Amino acid sequence: MNSPFLFPGRSTSQKASNRFRTAYLILIPLMLLVILASHAFSTGPATPAKAEKSLAKKSLEKLFEEDVWAKVAERTCLKCHQTGGDAAASDLLLSPLSNNFEKAQSDLANNYEALAEIARSQKGDPSRILLKATGGLDHGGGRVVKPDSTAYQILQEFVSRVGTGSKTFDKKALNKPLPPFFEGISLLSPPRLLRRVTLSLAGRLPTDAEIAEAEKGGMASLDFLLTRIMKENAFYERLKEGFNDIFLTIGIEDNAETLLSYEHFEKTRGWPDKYDFSKLPEKDRQKAGWAMFDVYRKALLQEPLELISYIVRNERPFSELATADYIMVSPYTARGYGIFEKIKTEFKNPDDPFEYIPAKLSALKDRSGKVQESPTGLYPHAGLLSMFHYLRRYPTTETNRNRLRARMVYQHFLGVDIMQLAPRVGDAAAISVKYKIPTMQAAECVVCHKTIDPVAGIFQDFNNEGSLGPRKDGWYKDMFASGFEGEDLPKDQRWRSIQWLAQRVVQDPRFPIAMIEHVYFIMFGRKVLQAPEDIDDPMFASHRRAYRAQRQIIQEIAAQFKASQFNLKVAFKAIILNEFYRVDGASVASADPARRAELDDSGVVRLLSPEQLDRKLKAIFGKSWGRLDGDFKILYGGINSLSVTERNGDPSGAMGSIQRLMANDISCANVGRDFHLPAEKRILFAKIEHTVVPGKPENDQKIRAEMVFLCQKLLGRDFAPNHPEIDRMFALFQGILIDSKAQKYVAPRETYFCGGREDFHVDDPNYTIRAWRAVVTYLLRQHDFLYE
Numbered sequence: 001m002n003s004p005f006l007f008p009g010r011s012t013s014q015k016a017s018n019r020f021r022t023a024y025l026i027l028i029p030l031m032l033l034v035i036l037a038s039h040a041f042s043t044g045p046a047t048p049a050k051a052e053k054s055l056a057k058k059s060l061e062k063l064f065e066e067d068v069w070a071k072v073a074e075r076t077c078l079k080c081h082q083t084g085g086d087a088a089a090s091d092l093l094l095s096p097l098s099n100n101f102e103k104a105q106s107d108l109a110n111n112y113e114a115l116a117e118i119a120r121s122q123k124g125d126p127s128r129i130l131l132k133a134t135g136g137l138d139h140g141g142g143r144v145v146k147p148d149s150t151a152y153q154i155l156q157e158f159v160s161r162v163g164t165g166s167k168t169f170d171k172k173a174l175n176k177p178l179p180p181f182f183e184g185i186s187l188l189s190p191p192r193l194l195r196r197v198t199l200s201l202a203g204r205l206p207t208d209a210e211i212a213e214a215e216k217g218g219m220a221s222l223d224f225l226l227t228r229i230m231k232e233n234a235f236y237e238r239l240k241e242g243f244n245d246i247f248l249t250i251g252i253e254d255n256a257e258t259l260l261s262y263e264h265f266e267k268t269r270g271w272p273d274k275y276d277f278s279k280l281p282e283k284d285r286q287k288a289g290w291a292m293f294d295v296y297r298k299a300l301l302q303e304p305l306e307l308i309s310y311i312v313r314n315e316r317p318f319s320e321l322a323t324a325d326y327i328m329v330s331p332y333t334a335r336g337y338g339i340f341e342k343i344k345t346e347f348k349n350p351d352d353p354f355e356y357i358p359a360k361l362s363a364l365k366d367r368s369g370k371v372q373e374s375p376t377g378l379y380p381h382a383g384l385l386s387m388f389h390y391l392r393r394y395p396t397t398e399t400n401r402n403r404l405r406a407r408m409v410y411q412h413f414l415g416v417d418i419m420q421l422a423p424r425v426g427d428a429a430a431i432s433v434k435y436k437i438p439t440m441q442a443a444e445c446v447v448c449h450k451t452i453d454p455v456a457g458i459f460q461d462f463n464n465e466g467s468l469g470p471r472k473d474g475w476y477k478d479m480f481a482s483g484f485e486g487e488d489l490p491k492d493q494r495w496r497s498i499q500w501l502a503q504r505v506v507q508d509p510r511f512p513i514a515m516i517e518h519v520y521f522i523m524f525g526r527k528v529l530q531a532p533e534d535i536d537d538p539m540f541a542s543h544r545r546a547y548r549a550q551r552q553i554i555q556e557i558a559a560q561f562k563a564s565q566f567n568l569k570v571a572f573k574a575i576i577l578n579e580f581y582r583v584d585g586a587s588v589a590s591a592d593p594a595r596r597a598e599l600d601d602s603g604v605v606r607l608l609s610p611e612q613l614d615r616k617l618k619a620i621f622g623k624s625w626g627r628l629d630g631d632f633k634i635l636y637g638g639i640n641s642l643s644v645t646e647r648n649g650d651p652s653g654a655m656g657s658i659q660r661l662m663a664n665d666i667s668c669a670n671v672g673r674d675f676h677l678p679a680e681k682r683i684l685f686a687k688i689e690h691t692v693v694p695g696k697p698e699n700d701q702k703i704r705a706e707m708v709f710l711c712q713k714l715l716g717r718d719f720a721p722n723h724p725e726i727d728r729m730f731a732l733f734q735g736i737l738i739d740s741k742a743q744k745y746v747a748p749r750e751t752y753f754c755g756g757r758e759d760f761h762v763d764d765p766n767y768t769i770r771a772w773r774a775v776v777t778y779l780l781r782q783h784d785f786l787y788e
Helices: 014-045 047-054 060-076 103-119 129-132 150-162 190-204 208-217 219-229 233-247 282-301 303-313 331-337 340-346 388-393 402-414 428-434 443-458 491-507 510-524 541-563 568-576 592-600 609-620 633-635 652-678 697-714 722-743 766-781
Strands: 327-329 357-359
Touching: 047 103, 047 150, 060 103, 060 150, 060 541, 103 129, 103 150, 103 443, 129 150, 129 357, 129 568, 150 609, 190 208, 190 219, 190 233, 190 568, 190 609, 208 219, 233 303, 233 510, 282 331, 303 568, 327 331, 331 340, 402 443, 402 491, 402 510, 491 510, 510 541, 510 568, 510 609, 541 568, 541 592, 568 609, 633 652, 652 766, 697 722, 697 766, 722 766
Parallel strands: none
Antiparallel strands: 327 357
16 A cells, blocks of 8 residues: 555655565565574474484483483373382383482383383284383273374384393493582572561561571571461461462352251351341341341351361361361351350350351251261261362262362362373264263273262262252262272261261372472462473473472472371471572573573562562551452452462563552652651651752762662662662662753642642652652562562
């Protein structure tokens, strides 16, 4: 449309410009195509042909260690072909590598011999190991390696090398031990670590006494300081918030009182409707009833989280998360269950809707008078697993058959994502035709269903909504029998099936590891690393090393946690004092891409959640912003535990706008007001007055000293007065003053909304208060403030 024939009145220069633009629009895409094609040919993933060529250059030992074991056997064979695995009785038995270097070398040598023996075994032309890996010879694990893939090329090369059996495996030819994982990496000093922890767990800044103790006692003092922090109520609020991010139990779609089924709590669950409001004016009674219902519902939703708080606060075994033979109730929720009169004397304040105590329910009685089977006469509580909240949050259907609940048991309590382990079925329609009951007969289905269906059967007495209500036709016959990990549920334990399951879950070696992974998630804001899957990734070895280093730490802390009788405070301390948490994220840099890939998941570098940011603002300024709720909460990466269940830590345009609003509002509300107070009562500007202007050396020194203080208080950074960051802030401050002098008129008072209102007057004849407001705004938008 820019042709001169369409626009004949344009000048020659305009026509030339159009011709240049046309050439530009044609050449740039062509150049991009050339660049992309060149990049694809030079740095793309390794093709099987490339892999085969590079493999041939390696010694047998390096081939086995770096490729056969790390990229194939450890990833695809080990989970079944080890002691306790599904294929433990087969001809191939492997061992996971020890964290001890010398023992790991022996493990590699033993694994080599085991795999070499299978590789030498022929079944026709291909090696037995190749046939098995590609799903042949009725391999129980199905196809784990695709033909012509890099993994297949690795196995082919291995088979060709060990075919005759003449080459012996030399452990001395294996790779030498690598330096310690965190060698050369800066760790947070004890005072900075203390600041991170107090803000994260207690929503406050460390006191001067705590900082002095950390400076004097070093890391040894942190254990005692953490003990004190974990006694504060704020820690338990943070604990409940963190575990709700995991369990999402406050995300109930209907009114909370419906958690208590109409069938069993018909007369008590709606107790606020019958509450006596006769002392109130008649016009206020309906609103009072609504308000009471709102509080009652909130109290009900908090019960699962209050169970967690109670266990940790009293240092009870955290295994009670699954085995507690009680629930937590408040005076309001106890009325809903119909047990208030029985236990009301146990409350310190029977009118406090949020005072929680342990309690036990009697066996449930339905509207027809039928009482739940229970030799003890009590409801068979099993911690979170038997709570109506958990069962409602993870409902079921006639087709799902409690499999979601079973899946969440494995995920929440054993750290196993069944969906990740399940193989992808190639042709579901063909399988349905071939087998009458695919989930019990087809190998592709059985591998998952033999694990998940028995646990699903444990919950058979609970209906789709999570209330007690067995199916009228009995449990399904086309499913594996109820049980856990190969052990069937005894008939005499059916009445307490969830308790039976819980006892086995907490004895499983995966339970303490899963709990440590939960603590890791709370403290880091991200899940633990998963074993790398892309063996063609040039950084595969680096990602694998990072995974193994992290896994070693998780296992070591899990052992400490178990030895402490599952005291979760021990887990929090161990995570906090570990190098992974103490890494100074801002200082992790390396010229070596492989080293950068190793350290990518070290340290804490995450956008503060809306709740954390609000607490940080309150800790520093004495008052929260108050706008990081409602719509802003979701826009800023928060969750509602129902439709939005994962926090978004990736900055967006909306988040940037909210940050800008926050920085402007907070500085506006606090800078002028702070200067208005007597110096001894100020939070920010106790050692400087607004009359101090730059230009004189002594004034410049005072201004820079104040900026050093602000950086320490707001960012936790200890900068020298001549640090480049202080230089930038000083230039900003000075530039605003210079700009103000260039204006024809400047009001001698702070703006109306930032200190010029009638409730207090902030005179600002030198414009310095407004300049300081700009400095505080600048700091509130810094990475060190907005991120942990």
